[in-house]
Amino acid sequence: MLYRKYTAWTAVLLLTGALSACPGLFAPPCDMDLVSKLDVEKAMEHIHHLSVDIGPRVVSSPEEREAAGYIAAVLADYGYDVEVQEFERPMVLAYLDVLQPEGLEIHLAAGSIRGTRAADYPLLTPDEGISGRIVDCGDGAPGACPEDVEGQIALVSRSDIDSEEVISNVADAGAAAVLIHGRDWRRYRVSVSSADIPFATLNAEAAEELRSPDLVVANLQVNLYTTSQNVIATRPLAGNPNAPVVIFTAHYDTVEKAPGASDNASGTAGLMELARVLARVPVGVELRFAAVGGEEGGLVGSRYYVSQLPEEEIERIVANFNMDMIGTAGEEQTTLYVNTLDGDNIVAQSARRALERLDLPEEMMRAPYQRGASDHVAFHGVGIPAANFIWRHPETAALEPWYHHPHDRIEHISEDRLRTAMEIVLTASLEVICEDAPLRPEAAGAGAN
Ligand code: BES
Ligand code: ZN
Numbered sequence: 001m002l003y004r005k006y007t008a009w010t011a012v013l014l015l016t017g018a019l020s021a022c023p024g025l026f027a028p029p030c031d032m033d034l035v036s037k038l039d040v041e042k043a044m045e046h047i048h049h050l051s052v053d054i055g056p057r058v059v060s061s062p063e064e065r066e067a068a069g070y071i072a073a074v075l076a077d078y079g080y081d082v083e084v085q086e087f088e089r090p091m092v093l094a095y096l097d098v099l100q101p102e103g104l105e106i107h108l109a110a111g112s113i114r115g116t117r118a119a120d121y122p123l124l125t126p127d128e129g130i131s132g133r134i135v136d137c138g139d140g141a142p143g144a145c146p147e148d149v150e151g152q153i154a155l156v157s158r159s160d161i162d163s164e165e166v167i168s169n170v171a172d173a174g175a176a177a178v179l180i181h182g183r184d185w186r187r188y189r190v191s192v193s194s195a196d197i198p199f200a201t202l203n204a205e206a207a208e209e210l211r212s213p214d215l216v217v218a219n220l221q222v223n224l225y226t227t228s229q230n231v232i233a234t235r236p237l238a239g240n241p242n243a244p245v246v247i248f249t250a251h252y253d254t255v256e257k258a259p260g261a262s263d264n265a266s267g268t269a270g271l272m273e274l275a276r277v278l279a280r281v282p283v284g285v286e287l288r289f290a291a292v293g294g295e296e297g298g299l300v301g302s303r304y305y306v307s308q309l310p311e312e313e314i315e316r317i318v319a320n321f322n323m324d325m326i327g328t329a330g331e332e333q334t335t336l337y338v339n340t341l342d343g344d345n346i347v348a349q350s351a352r353r354a355l356e357r358l359d360l361p362e363e364m365m366r367a368p369y370q371r372g373a374s375d376h377v378a379f380h381g382v383g384i385p386a387a388n389f390i391w392r393h394p395e396t397a398a399l400e401p402w403y404h405h406p407h408d409r410i411e412h413i414s415e416d417r418l419r420t421a422m423e424i425v426l427t428a429s430l431e432v433i434c435e436d437a438p439l440r441p442e443a444a445g446a447g448a449n
Pocket of ligand 2: 255263296404
C-alpha cells in the first residue's frame with residue numbers, strides 16, 4: 001500500500017517535471033484555433049477597469065500611473081517578463097474635489113501660461129490644494145466679485161475681458177484661486193505674472209453644476225507631475241536571444257476629461273487579450289507587448305521606447321501591430337482601417353490575409369491606408385514595418401462623435417467590433433509569428449534557427 005502511494009507520487013512528480021521542462025508539450029498550437037480563445041468579456045473587464053474605475057489617464061498623471069500598474073500586473077500574471085519603463089514628461093494638471101455637496105464630480109483642465117514650460121509653471125497650489133467656497137464673480141470685471149470672495153475660489157465666465165485681466169481682478173478682490181469657463185472644454189492660455197493666483201478652466205455645463213447648489217465647497221489642486229511610463233511585456237524565444245521580434249502596441253493614456261473607453265482602453269484591452277492567448281503558444285519569434293503612455297501628448301511614450309533601443313534590436317523588430325480605437329460602437333465607423341506610412345507592408349498584407357481567412361467581407365477593411373496620428377508613426381520612424389488598426393467611416397474616415405470627449409465611455413463600446421478587431425489582429429499576427437508562418441521574414445542576419 002505504502003509502495004503504491006509512493007509510485008503514484010513519483011509519477012506525478014515526474015510528469016510535472018517533464019511538463020515544466022518542455023513548456024511547448026501541452027501548449028495550444030499556433031494556428032487559427034487560437035481565435036476561439038479570445039474572450040471579449042475579459043477585454044470588456046479591462047476596458048471597465050481603465051475607463052470607469054480609473055477614468056481619464058492623462059500623461060504623467062497619477063491615474064495614468066495606476067493604469068500602468070494594472071496592465072503590468074495583468075501581463076506579469078500571464079507569464080511575461082514585464083518592465084515599467086519611465087520617461088520624463090512634465091505636465092501641470094488640475095483637480096477639483098467637491099467636498100460639499102457630495103456626489104458632484106467636476107473635471108477641469110489646468111490653464112496654461114504662454115511660453116512657459118510645464119516644469120517652470122509658477123501657479124501651482126500648495127500640496128494640500130486650496131480649499132474654499134465657490135464664489136460667483138460673474139465675468140470677472142473689476143468689482144464683480146462679492147466681498148466674501150476673500151480666500152475663496154472664484155468662478156468666472158469667459159467674456160470679452162482678457163483672461164489675464166480677469167485673473168488679476170479676482171486676485172485683487174482677494175480670491176485664492178479662480179475657475180474660468182467658456183462654452184467648451186478649451187484649455188485657456190494666458191500671459192500672467194508669477195504674482196497671480198492658480199487658475200483652471202472648465203466648460204459651461206460643469207460651471208452650471210457648480211453654480212446651482214446654494215453652497216459648494218471644494219478643494220482645488222494644480223500640481224506638477226513629471227514622469228510617465230511604458231509597460232513592456234516580453235516573451236523571449238527560448239534559446240535564441242537574436243530572434244526576430246514582433247511588437248504589439250497600444251496607448252493607454254487619454255486626453256484630459258475623456259475616460260477613453262474607445263481611445264484607447266479598447267486597444268489596451270486588445271493588447272492584454274492577445275497577450276493572454278499567445279502566452280504559451282509555440283512561436284518562431286520573440287513576442288513583445290508594449291502599452292505606451294503619453295501618446296496624446298505627441299507619441300511621447302512610443303518615441304521614447306524606440307529612441308532607447310540599440311540599433312541591433314531595432315533591426316530584429318520585423319513588425320509592429322498597433323491597436324488604437326478598436327471597439328467603437330459609432331454607427332458609421334464600420335470599416336477597420338490599417339493605417340501605414342510606407343504603403344503596403346507586412347502588417348497590411350497579413351491583415352488582408354486575415355480578413356480572407358476569417359471569411360469577413362472585403363468592405364470591412366481598408367488596408368493599407370496612408371495615415372499617421374498614432375504610435376505606429378514612432379516605429380515607422382526608425383524603419384520598422386508598422387500599422388495602426390482603427391475603426392473609421394468607410395468613405396470619409398471620420399471617427400466617432402465622442403472622440404476626445406467626456407462621452408468616450410464604455411456605453412459606446414461594441415463587443416462585436418472589439419471581438420472582430422481582436423480576431424483580425426490576432427489572425428494577421430499569426431501570419432508572422434508562428435513557426436511555419438507564411439509571412440515570417442527570414443531572421444536575416446539576426447541568427448534565428
Ligand atoms: N486614437 C487617436 C488615433 C487617431 C488616428 C486619431 C488617426 C485620428 C486619426 C490618437 O490617440 C490621437 O488622438 N492622435 C492625435 C495625434 C497625436 C500625435 C497626438 C490626433 O490625431 O489628434
Ligand atoms: Zn486620441
